[in-house]
Amino acid sequence: MSRLLDRINTPKDIKNFSLYRLSRLAKEIRKLIIEVVSKNGGHLASNLGVVELTIALHYVFDAPRDKIIWDVGHQCYTHKILTGRKDKFHTIRQLDGISGFPNREESEYDVLNTGHASTALSVALGMAVARDLKGEDYHIVAVIGDGSLTGGVALEALNQIGHLKKRIIIILNDNEMSISQNVGAISKYLSYIVSGQYYLRIKDTVRTILKNIPAFGRPIIKIASGVEEAVKKTIFPGLLFEELGIRYKGPVEGHSLGSLIEVFEEAKKYDRPVLIHCITRKGKGYTPALKDPEKFHSASPFDIKTGNPIKKSNLPSYSEIFGRALVELAEENEKIIAITAAMTTGTGLNYFAEKYPDRFFDVGIAEQHAVDFACGLVLEGLKPVVAIYSTFLQRAYDQIYHDVCLMNLPVVFAIDRAGVVPHDGPTHQGINDISYLRPMPNMIIMAPKDENELRQMLYTAIHLSQPVALRYPKTSVYGVSLSRNWEKIPIGKAELIKDGEGLILAFGSMVYPCLNVAKRLEKEGISLAVANARFAKPIDEELILKFAKPGNLIITVEEGILNGGFGSGVREFLDLKEINNIKFKSIGIPGKIYPHGKREEILKILNLDEEGLYNQILDFYKKNYGKRKS
Secondary structure, three states, X not given: OOOHXXXXXXXXXXOOOOHHHHHHHHHHHHHHHHHHHHHHOEOXXXXXXXXXXXXXXXXXXXXXXXXXXXXXXXXXXXXXXXXXXXXXXXXXXXXXXXXXXXXXXXXXXXXXXXXXXXXXXXXXXXXXXXXXXXXXXXXXXXXEEOOHHHOHHHHHHHHHHHHHOOOOEEEEEEOOEOOOEOOOHXXXXXXHHOOOOHHHHHHHHHHHHHHOOOOOHHHHHHHHHHHHHXXXXXXXXXXXXXXXXXXXXXXXXXOOHHHHHHHHHHHOOOOOOEEEEEEOOOOOOOHHHHHXXXXXXOEOOEOOOOXXXXXXXXXXXXXXXXXXXXXXXXXXXXXXXXXXXXXOOOOOOHHHHHHOHHHEEEOOOOHHHHHHHHHHHHHOOOEEEEEEEHHHHHHHHHHHHHHHHOOOOOOEEXXXXXXXXXXXXXXXOEOXXXXXXXXXXXXXXXXXXXXXXXXXXXXXXXXXXXXXXXXXXXXXXXXXXXXXXXXXXXXXXXXXXXXXXXXXXXXXXXXXXXXXXXXXXXXXXXXXXXXXXXXXXXXXXXXXXXXXXXXXXXXEEEXXXXXXXXXXXXXXXXXXXXXXXXXXXXXXXXXXXXXXXXXXXXXXXXXXXHHHHHHHHHHXXXXXXXXOOO
């Protein structure tokens, strides 16, 4: 039997498919997604959960004229396969391949570049207002998950959507998961709506039977639908959305193509906002992902038969080292509280959650709330550690500045995925945290050179009486031995690892590569000291002044954006001291959009791998001193 997928180039190619063919297509798409993600890695569970939903959307709506907006966007694989990128799908998330998220530069079918949650509803409303002001006529569909609905931006959007009553179709993809298991009152409310899948199964079964009864079936369905709506308005909890001014339809079985197509066609007839509540299951069609959707949320390459990851390194990640260290510290200090925003396992806090469930809080996709929640804990004498990915901590900028730093509250920020992040592209790069945290009053910023120093920095941060940001990358650790003795690191003091004439002042993940570079240059007669900066704020002024001699060379190296970064801080200090007779260079990440690919591939493109650093430093040295300093 030939593959239906071979005939699909655009969504128009499925418009005349029967339900049987659409179901066959769904199976073929699932098979393709599993095959590709098993090799490339990627967001598996979420994509397997929306295959039928995506097919139904493109079957009913006329994209790209009708606008389909994906909140977060990591569930867009089926969308990409149906919209002309099937033959390139094997390149997803790879260097020079297609993105794992919607990308306007890739396709006219991608309405919005997304990667962060809870934004789709606001954008959809803006587009709806623009459509109506221009006198145009097309449908706008926003697909948002129940996890994203916990985000403040989504709730703000719902408030205005209900007020303006513009024609928008909201698809609520309810799978009871964001990355970790969903938490909070909204999640419980949605669970109450769909309590007991019997309701869905019975409803769909009865409708199917009635449709097959000649003459009498469809009139009975109409009568039953009227009764159902009357019951829902009196006793069914979908009334909350109705009270907001948004028509509620559901719950709908999210893997029943017939039910989805029917409710989407009906939604097109409304002249006000309508929310369709679809029940899906993450990992649908692949047993390992269905059993453990959190593990397969963002999966590494794996063996399809077993679901086991194909590990390239036996070393733990920085996230795991952090998580286990926090458990050790919590054993000694009962005031330590752990907080995350829907990323329990990703941040390594699963160990803490298992050991101290009463002291662990997953607030859902609500980074702003996470920070202010931590403020409340501090004000009552506790010690919160807030673990959030660098790219998502940006969403809480005002809370960090206004509510933590201005009051000098000792909140510890464990900033995971700091620096270059593999595969997920520009929306997930953790390159801005140094720049936006450094100007904040009272904030201390540090980064470890290795896993042992991460442990000691965490211990140090716990005992400080002011805000601390501890940043570390998404990568395996070096495998150095871990000291079981806790030791406080002197604030603002660097570690001189290698002596020399000029100075390479390296921050965090750049320390060991710079040390290797300095050793290579030493063989060529070029003497450069290497210091592990440890702190981007405060910097080691004494060490810098020691090397800031006339004609000497000082180079800063960081895995972060150059504008306002660690190097900028060193340059500002030198300017303050009116030291301008040295040779100074900052090496880091320039301000531009970054590709998706492996971490080592991106570092190479940015010249932040060892070879790139060697060439940059050698070129700078030769520019100033010739082949070697006399």
